Amino acid sequence: MHCRWLVVAWTLLSVGCAHSKRAPEAELPKYEHVFQKPLTEALAATRELLEARGYTFEDTEDPNQLVTTWSEPDRAGTLNTTYTRYLVTGIQVAPRQSVVRIFRMTQQTTGNDVEWRKLWWKVATERWEQTSNPFVKEVDLDQDDTMTKRLSMLRGAQHGARDLDLEQALTLRLESAPSVEVLAGNVAEEKRPDPVRAPEFYLERWKDEAVAAGPCTPPVRGLAELLHPGLTLLIGEQLGSNEVPDVVGHVVCQAARTGLAVVLGLSLPETEQARVDTYLSSPGAPADQDALLEGRFWTRAYQDGRSSRAVMDLIDRVRALRAAGLRVTVVAYDTDVLNGSERDAAQAQVWTKRRAAKPDEVQVVLAGNTHTQMKKGTQWDPSFTPMAHLMKDHRSLVVLEMSYAQGLRWGCDLDRDSKLACGIVGATPAPKVAALPGQSPHILLQPTSANESLQGLLYVGRLTASLPAILGPRVEPPKDPRQAPRPPGRDRPLPGIF
Template sequence: MHCRWLTVAVLLLSVGCAHSKRAPEAELPKYEHVFQKPLAEALAATRQLLEEQGYTFEETEDPNQLVTTWSEPDRAGSRNTTYTRYLVTGVSVAPRQSVVRIFRMTQQAAGNDVEWKKVWWKVYMERWEQEANPFVKEVDFGQDDAMTKRLSMLRGAQHGTRDLDLEQALTLRLESAPSVEVLAGNAAEEKRPTAVRAPEFYLERWKDELPAEGPCTTSVRGLPELLHPGLTLLIGEQLGSNEAPDVVGHVVCQAAQTGLAVVLGLSLPETEQARVDAYLSSPGAPADQDALLEGRFWTRTYQDGRSSRAVMDLIDRMRALRAAGLRVTVVAYDTDVLNGSERDAAQARVWTKRRATKPDEVQVVLAGNTHTQMQKGTQWDPSFTPMAHLMKENRSLIVLDMSYAQGTRWGCDLDRDSKLVCGIVGATPAPAVAARPGLSPYIQMRKTSATESLQGLLYVGKLTTSLPALLGPRMAPPTDPAQAPRMPGRDQPLPGIF
């Protein structure tokens, strides 16, 4: 397939708009979605999506285009046939930003029985038609002028429409996958990034006096109906956003304000517990913040969102709640030396053992959404047993999926060379958890059977990126995506993911 032909096809699409019937306005894209991915990676995912649906591809001279082979005629033998194919065009907006458009191309071929003189000739040509490909460049037309004209017709104008269903499927594939968590274990570290210690780096809550209305400024609708002594609230999130830690902070504050003892579980390695405890008992001044961030977890090469600025702020908020007299604490319940089901089993043991010694405490556990699923198995490990599944015998367990509107977050992903790269990525919710932006936080419960743990949604709003804590307090990514901070990959095996 020559690039010249593709250019002509696109031009024909443009010119034909003035004379063809437009698609309903509801079916037209309102805007172009920009993936936080290099164009090569976005196109590779598009190719995989179409291959899974049985399509094959032709070679193109333009690396930013994909073209599937023409489909078989839907009315073979009638000489009135429709051929279809997919044309994918990619646009590189920035080194790590791209747009992908998927067109479903159709072309109709019309026959005329008057041209054919004898029945036996018609039968012969119909058999030939079922085996021939009218789009092959080199075709032996023979001496038949009618056949030459007919093949020329097939090379005429084509029609294309955006396949929005496929584009949505591509968006979900690229932007709604579970968050990747990087376990450093005993891997050798590269030189750590230089910590920013300018005055504007530090959180300033330690300077503020307690507001007259109390420490809890935002209520989460639907939470009071769930609160009771001994509640375990397991909340799954997409890592690296500002919104999830912020709303979880509201949940803890609202629960503690009722007089209940509340423990917040964060997916930090247990080796960070001593630093967390020291910080919770400190004034939270700059020197205290420096001490909290000295741990390897905050300074490791791969920052996967669990060590974000928003998480640091959530810990500081718990310190402030304790200073205000509320009964809250923080537990670092994760491990950095186990992988897969063993890691989740260790996480679950932390909470089952704590429940046995503190039966009335309210547990609010924040975790990546892979660990909070109730069923066994993932795409990469059918035998994977998540933490939530191991905790389901707890009759006071409530599992909440994060509901959110499309935005961005900080996360890690494998590039085309299977190297881990961490940075700003897109966040598109699956339909089951999608919601419009601008609403106040709320909990919405789902119907479950009498034998299942209660499950629901925690709405947090449109996601925005929370950078790693050591990168400072910037509230938004740079205007130029090419300048967005990123953690580079390494040419060595990863110590572990999930």
């Protein structure tokens, strides 16, 4: 093997042919993780992550590369010393899809006091090697190899390996944040899209209500032990998935079949309540579905996941349960004229007043997980007071956070220019809510003190994206490169470690 060939390998840049041991294959994921983000945004987030850990950056000719300066160990000179730096390479897969690889590069200097060179000469040479930046120089190792010219050879024998822990931290930074909820007044209104009304658009549960009113399958394990008159169940979600509305439908169905009166709270503005009530009392035919979706909430230019196809189907499922004689209804409890703590205070007031009027009703409230946290404050507003905190005195409050496996969802976020963008985004769970796919829905309560409300996790499975209802099923999300067999040019197998 020609030594210079290794320059194009992502995991090693070396003047010599030095090799490190190959890591066990079991420690490497099978596929690359493809971010549902433009490459510029993914690299900017990578820079912020490394800067937060104290690293500074060298200049590079390639805008798709980041290189940190060498670390300064406590002791250098003629002693055996290891220096480290990070090399980041980005690949744009599509306009809103990218891959980021982070390599931890190491270089060792070996001291030998019996060498004829004087100590000051060796120290000066080592310092020059550490402070010089070969990434902005072309080293003519191979006239025909443009990759060699772009990366250049680092001086001295160096070893590189994928830092999978750092890549996981980047994934959580990009994919575990709450989705932006778009309210009237916080974004400029644009031209509304024309509604799609192809025949395959319409839900068909109304054609066979007997099937729709059948058993609640699959049952949610752990729910039966919680059910009792007066229960308030707050469920925090990542917006825009198929799985959460589906599992919440199971919860509502299972609770209503015990004979309890159940109200489902959806984060729809209260201005949609009249349309929802009309639909719940209708046969659910295509004309009824059209009427439900006539409101501005469903036709906004920016759809944030609360108006998804899955939420529309959840409303239709409640309609079918009512047609079967169960005591269940839907309340649109949100507002689109308030923001921040005022908005959450208004949301909490809806449920406080309803509890006073209906003390035995079971409240199942679905909300973005920022609103269901029990403690005050967020990263963007330390004084923020969430809805759940204001409801903590409810006598039978249970707060469940969504537990899920990595997947995709529909959401909105601000790009690097603070412009709102909505679409398919990655969904990576934080460690405390992460779970393997393939399990049946279940509730797992967590230990709390005697004076605290019950809290726990609601497992929903691996997330898939639910598109806005108004677009209909003809617009399908892209295939998930992390699970499907590898198509050419989409997901890329990880290189080995040399």
